[in-house]
Amino acid sequence: MEKRFNKTSIGVFSVLMIIFILAAYFNALSYLKSGITDRIYDKQKALDNIVIIKIDDYSINNVGRWPWEREVFANLIEKTKDAKVIGVDVSFFESSSNDSSLMEVLKTQKNVVLASEINYNQIYSPIFNSSSGYVNILTDFDGVTRSVNFDLSEKIFPFAFEVYKLGWNKNAIIDKEIKKINFADFSNNEFSAYDIIHGTKNITFKDKIVLIGATAPDLHDSYFTPISEGIATGGVEIHASIVQNLILDNFLESQGVLGTSLMIFLIGFIGMFFFSRLRVYYVIVGLILFEISYFYIGFFSY
Numbered sequence: 476m477e478k479r480f481n482k483t484s485i486g487v488f489s490v491l492m493i494i495f496i497l498a499a500y501f502n503a504l505s506y507l508k509s510g511i512t513d514r515i516y517d518k519q520k521a522l523d524n525i526v527i528i529k530i531d532d533y534s535i536n537n538v539g540r541w542p543w544e545r546e547v548f549a550n551l552i553e554k555t556k557d558a559k560v561i562g563v564d565v566s567f568f569e570s571s572s573n574d575s576s577l578m579e580v581l582k583t584q585k586n587v588v589l590a591s592e593i594n595y596n597q598i599y600s601p602i603f604n605s606s607s608g609y610v611n612i613l614t615d616f617d618g619v620t621r622s623v624n625f626d627l628s629e630k631i632f633p634f635a636f637e638v639y640k641l642g643w644n645k646n647a648i649i650d651k652e653i654k655k656i657n658f659a660d661f662s663n664n665e666f667s668a669y670d671i672i673h674g675t676k677n678i679t680f681k682d683k684i685v686l687i688g689a690t691a692p693d694l695h696d697s698y699f700t701p702i703s704e705g706i707a708t709g710g711v712e713i714h715a716s717i718v719q720n721l722i723l724d725n726f727l728e729s730q731g732v733l734g735t736s737l738m739i740f741l742i743g744f745i746g747m748f749f750f751s752r753l754r755v756y757y758v759i760v761g762l763i764l765f766e767i768s769y770f771y772i773g774f775f776s777y
Contacts, residue, residue: 516700520658522719526666526683527711528555529690530565541694547672548687548771552584554671557681558643562588562634562718564688564711566684567601574602581605588637593628600631608637612710613653620698620708623717626651635717642684643722657701657728658716665690665712675740684718686711719763742760 528551535541548563567577567589581587581603589601590610601607611629613624625633632649640647668687670676688711689696696706720726735758
């Protein structure tokens with residue numbers, strides 16, 4: 476005799492599916508989903524023409540305590556002057572006693588982008604006459620940086636976009652929205668500032684995109700990202716990934732909330748006919764497995 480539908484199982488399955496759909500629709504599961512996708516995230520290879528000059532502990536120990544004299548940055552820009560563009564992710568918001576050397580270099584070097592910041596709608600710009608963009612990093616509720624906000628200000632654009640525009644596409648038009656960063660591994664494209672200043676390594680910067688910024692933990696410009704693996708990523712490395720995403724046009728795409736909900740409903744509707752013939756505890760186990768599958772499907776739709 477054909478086995479009859481288990482009405483209790485249908486009821487339990489339907490209620491749990493509705494709860495799960497609502498949770499997905501209102502983004503209540505984002506913390507769990509983000510945690511899982513971060514663990515299986517596959518970082519991309521860095522482009523050879525993007526180079527990072529890092530202000531690391533090694534450089535600070537040899538150049539001198541932070542903050543450095545402005546002439547040190549003038550020296551760095553001189554050393555990298557053949558680059559297509561030089562982005563300096565360092566704040567120059569106040570005058571100092573030795574601004575003249577950097578000011579003179581910036582008068583002749585028109586391929587430099589400096590850092591601005593936005594704080595409570597107040598824009599802090601560098602004191603020098605040069606292109607600039609805001610370096611504000613967007614951090615999610617769980618303390619992990621996954622996105623960049625291109626719509627933080629109507630007056631200035633993000634630092635990475637200004638670097639991209641000056642060094643790659645002068646006619647670029649900004650897409651003012653929040654985009655998910657497709658992080659790259661720049662470990663093979665990084666050099667210590669000290670080595671560049673003193674020429675201890677033979678490196679050519681011709682036609683490169685050069686980004687200068689802090690990676691030393693004590694300078695507090697580090698953030699956890701999906702590729703951090705427990706070690707915070709320097710802000711300059713995050714900006715480098717954004718520049719690469721702009722060049723390759725390969726920001727990550729999130730699956731829409733409506734599409735996610737419809738997918739869950741469709742699969743759930745089909746699954747209901749199967750689970751309706753099972754005992755309740757089988758239904759619950761099946762739903763748990765289904766939810767795990769959903770998280771992985773969510774990852775592959777990024």
